[in-house]
Amino acid sequence: MTKQNVYWVLGSASLLLMLSFGYRAGFGLFMEPMSQTRGWGREVLSLALAVQNLAWGVIAVFAGGLADKYGNLRVLLIGVGLYALGMWGMTWSVEQWQLVGTAGVLVGAGIAGTAFGIVLPAIARAVPEERRGWALGVGTAAGSFGQFLVVPVMQELIDWVGWLQALRWLSISAFLMALFAIPLAPFSGKNETQYDDLSGSLWQILRRALAVPSYTLLVLGFFVCGFHVAFITVHMPGYLVDLGFDARVGAWSISLIGLCNVVGAYMAGTMSSRYAKRKILAFISLGRVVAISLFLWLPISLTSILVFSAAMGFLWLATVPPTSGLVAVFFGTRYMTFLYGVVFLSHQLGSFSGVWLGGWLYEQFGHYNGIWWAGIVLGLIAAWLHWPIHETDQRQALRTA
Numbered sequence: 001m002t003k004q005n006v007y008w009v010l011g012s013a014s015l016l017l018m019l020s021f022g023y024r025a026g027f028g029l030f031m032e033p034m035s036q037t038r039g040w041g042r043e044v045l046s047l048a049l050a051v052q053n054l055a056w057g058v059i060a061v062f063a064g065g066l067a068d069k070y071g072n073l074r075v076l077l078i079g080v081g082l083y084a085l086g087m088w089g090m091t092w093s094v095e096q097w098q099l100v101g102t103a104g105v106l107v108g109a110g111i112a113g114t115a116f117g118i119v120l121p122a123i124a125r126a127v128p129e130e131r132r133g134w135a136l137g138v139g140t141a142a143g144s145f146g147q148f149l150v151v152p153v154m155q156e157l158i159d160w161v162g163w164l165q166a167l168r169w170l171s172i173s174a175f176l177m178a179l180f181a182i183p184l185a186p187f188s189g190k191n192e193t194q195y196d197d198l199s200g201s202l203w204q205i206l207r208r209a210l211a212v213p214s215y216t217l218l219v220l221g222f223f224v225c226g227f228h229v230a231f232i233t234v235h236m237p238g239y240l241v242d243l244g245f246d247a248r249v250g251a252w253s254i255s256l257i258g259l260c261n262v263v264g265a266y267m268a269g270t271m272s273s274r275y276a277k278r279k280i281l282a283f284i285s286l287g288r289v290v291a292i293s294l295f296l297w298l299p300i301s302l303t304s305i306l307v308f309s310a311a312m313g314f315l316w317l318a319t320v321p322p323t324s325g326l327v328a329v330f331f332g333t334r335y336m337t338f339l340y341g342v343v344f345l346s347h348q349l350g351s352f353s354g355v356w357l358g359g360w361l362y363e364q365f366g367h368y369n370g371i372w373w374a375g376i377v378l379g380l381i382a383a384w385l386h387w388p389i390h391e392t393d394q395r396q397a398l399r400t401a
Helices: 003-025 027-038 042-070 072-090 096-112 116-126 129-173 176-184 202-210 213-242 247-272 277-297 302-315 320-331 336-365 369-386
Strands: none
Touching (some): 003 072, 003 096, 003 129, 003 176, 003 247, 027 213, 027 247, 042 072, 042 116, 042 336, 072 096, 072 116, 072 176, 116 129, 129 247, 129 320, 202 213, 202 336, 213 247, 213 277, 213 336, 213 369, 247 302, 277 302, 277 369, 320 336, 336 369
């Protein structure tokens, strides 16, 4: 594949991820206006967004299997349609079960079909192995850059036309993702013939993969990443409003996280090609522990908010290039979409826990202190889980009956 074609595929994938993650990162901005209009407590939208993260993770496993079997494009286009339908459906959701179905299940399914689980394996197949870490870092950074660009636009749109009309406009704009999905079509697992000796159903492949201890540790450790990023994405805007800051501070906090993660994700991808990926993951977890601890202990101010957002942004999705890279190291790229989807399911179980538990604790106690401390403890556990991973080719395990 020529260098020009690689850049074309990488550029299309990056634009798709910018929109997919940009929309997703902004849903926390609707917490206050939707709750006030509908007369809900924060636990209502918190539950819907928690279900969104859970649906994203569960459906990503099946979406990955379908993409490996039938191709990326079908899954991507279905994901775009579900994403747009879910956002439009949020506008007429007046009952909690309706919001769970639209913002939760439909949008979650849409993200599963348009996010890392489908797009990153396509990137990995499109580039030479020696450039894979760099390319995965670029794709991950693009998702974060979308967070930086799209979240402030969403806030301004809410201020300009109201949250209801803003959701309608955003749902229409989501169809732009379909255009960027087309160049990824040739890079599906079904087109790879060099791994034809890896026989068996997807569930047999999964059972064999889970018998590899390092893969299991990776699955468990990624739970904590989801817990951290989802809780902060959804609840940081409301947390700052409670402390007396303007709603725009929360929007720019999330946006700054996205901007700094452009650098963090790119560096993590580049470093993944040079250094042990397990150590990168362990140090990222410890860095989050330090950032959260200092944020809680130091006096709250606009400066401390921005410093914390920058620090967390640098570490935000920096876990993705080494994690996806480890899946490729273990098992190659033939079933990467499916097996990375399983790892990502753990991430989304963590996301569900962080989002829902944050809202529930707030309603019970009127503050978020408990969930912040849970994030510290889980960060230490994640570092401990990642350290003993062995970065070796485990494809032979997939050939074992």
